[in-house]
Amino acid sequence: MDDTFYPGLENVIASETQISYLDVENEEIVIRGYDLMDLARNAKYLDLVALLLDGGFPTSERRNELEQKIKSEYELPVQLFSVLQLLPLNAHMMDVLRTGISALACFETNLDDRSVNANYQRAIRLLAKVPQIVANGYHAVRNEPLIQPRGDLTYTANFLYMITGQIPLPIEADVFDQCLMVYSEHEMPNSTFAARVIASTQSDMYGALTGAAASLKGNLHGGANEAVMNMLQLAGSEAELEALILEKLSRKERIMGFGHRVYMNKPDPRAMLMKEALAHLAKQKNELQLYDKCVVGEFVLKREKNLYPNLDYYAAPVFHLLGIPTELFTPVFLAARTVGISAHVLEQHENNRLFRPRVLYKGPRNLRPPQIV
Ligand SMILES: CC(=O)SCCNC(=O)CCNC(=O)[C@H](O)C(C)(C)COP(=O)(O)OP(=O)(O)OC[C@H]1O[C@@H](n2cnc3c(N)ncnc32)[C@H](O)[C@@H]1OP(=O)(O)O
Numbered sequence: 001m002d003d004t005f006y007p008g009l010e011n012v013i014a015s016e017t018q019i020s021y022l023d024v025e026n027e028e029i030v031i032r033g034y035d036l037m038d039l040a041r042n043a044k045y046l047d048l049v050a051l052l053l054d055g056g057f058p059t060s061e062r063r064n065e066l067e068q069k070i071k072s073e074y075e076l077p078v079q080l081f082s083v084l085q086l087l088p089l090n091a092h093m094m095d096v097l098r099t100g101i102s103a104l105a106c107f108e109t110n111l112d113d114r115s116v117n118a119n120y121q122r123a124i125r126l127l128a129k130v131p132q133i134v135a136n137g138y139h140a141v142r143n144e145p146l147i148q149p150r151g152d153l154t155y156t157a158n159f160l161y162m163i164t165g166q167i168p169l170p171i172e173a174d175v176f177d178q179c180l181m182v183y184s185e186h187e188m189p190n191s192t193f194a195a196r197v198i199a200s201t202q203s204d205m206y207g208a209l210t211g212a213a214a215s216l217k218g219n220l221h222g223g224a225n226e227a228v229m230n231m232l233q234l235a236g237s238e239a240e241l242e243a244l245i246l247e248k249l250s251r252k253e254r255i256m257g258f259g260h261r262v263y264m265n266k267p268d269p270r271a272m273l274m275k276e277a278l279a280h281l282a283k284q285k286n287e288l289q290l291y292d293k294c295v296v297g298e299f300v301l302k303r304e305k306n307l308y309p310n311l312d313y314y315a316a317p318v319f320h321l322l323g324i325p326t327e328l329f330t331p332v333f334l335a336a337r338t339v340g341i342s343a344h345v346l347e348q349h350e351n352n353r354l355f356r357p358r359v360l361y362k363g364p365r366n367l368r369p370p371q372i373v
């Protein structure tokens with residue numbers, strides 16, 4: 001047995017995949033052969049959904065067909081809302097979402113069918129229903145009126161509408177579509193790995209996504225986008241943000257939204273795209289002070305720690321300007337990532353090998369239980 005130990009499995013290859021790859025050297029996030037940044041600038045989220053699930057870039061007919069199929073699955077079992085309404089008002093929205101996804105599994109009749117077709121249909125159902133659990137889970141725990149999905153809006157516009165109750169302006173729908181794209185898939189982060197580990201026991205896609213949701217909640221992963229917004233809101237001005245960051249660093253605290261296991265000391269290309277989106281949106285909404293504050297944060301972290309922002313740093317203020325409550329930032333991340341995780345579960349089930357690593361044992365040996373007298 002090879003007993004080399006890589007803490008955190010850093011740089012360890014865990015799977016063969018045809019889905020995606022981070023080519024850090026060339027600053028490219030490869031998604032089935034395409035550059036994610038090119039897709040995010042020139043395509044739509046549903047193109048990416050088709051690309052991830054079907055394996056190829058769709059024709060416009062195929063994309064429309066997919067959108068109709070997703071829309072036909074919008075409805076949630078009514079009992080699901082009863083489950084969500086039982087949860088306390090102060091429940092964490094990632095716990096609400098995780099509970100909703102887990103409960104959804106109970107309404108499937110053929111969970112044991114792990115064929116490509118059954119998994120594909122499941123992925124479509126999840127893409128239709130997860131945004132509604134995000135939005136209406138939030139309303140349900142607050143005893144607010146639920147917002148029914150609207151089939152006359154695009155998939156993306158409907159998602160934002162269900163959260164805010166307002167039909168988004170075209171610029172808001174476009175920026176949100178770009179957010180969904182940059183969050184859709186990212187090779188083998190902790191949450192996707194968790195999903196693949198779960199799927200490798202031949203467990204089902206709902207279980208894998210539930211596990212991924214638990215992983216994504218953490219601050220070192222998806223939870224960072226909410227922490228970023230809380231930090232930005234705590235600092236009233238650019239000077240206050242700089243002081244807050246310096247104070248945190250002096251206490252050896254991590255600054256959320258900075259650093260990345262794979263990019264290390266290189267920019268996350270997605271963060272740079274979100275920075276552009278923020279500039280655009282902030283100008284339209286007369287919120288340039290928020291943009292300026294974020295730029296100061298980026299400058300301070302580069303100067304003090306040579307750290308670059310990751311996606312969560314610039315996505316957080318974008319979500320904020322789109323009217324998304326901070327508690328829903330990480331749930332929205334999971335909704336966007338549902339397609340990527342589903343593609344990984346499909347791939348894992350198609351060519352499975354149970355994940356079962358070994359350990360480097362550091363505990364005592366040869367102990368005996370005390371004699372019972
Ligand atoms: C979409 C996403 O999920 S992206 C990730 C979102 N998460 C965050 O933004 C949380 C903040 N960032 C971090 O905690 C880290 O950068 C991680 C978890 C993302 C990556 O961590 P790792 O690969 O384990 O990096 P590691 O912990 O080895 O960091 C290397 C050094 O940089 C420092 N560092 C890394 N990130 C940060 C940060 N955000 N703030 C301050 N210091 C940091 C570490 O303290 C460490 O310094 P040291 O060598 O003096 O101890």
Ligand SMILES: O=C([O-])CC(=O)C(=O)O
Pocket residue numbers: 183185186188189190221261262310311
């Ligand atoms: O890749 C990672 O480790 C985390 C991340 O950026 C993502 O999941 O989008």
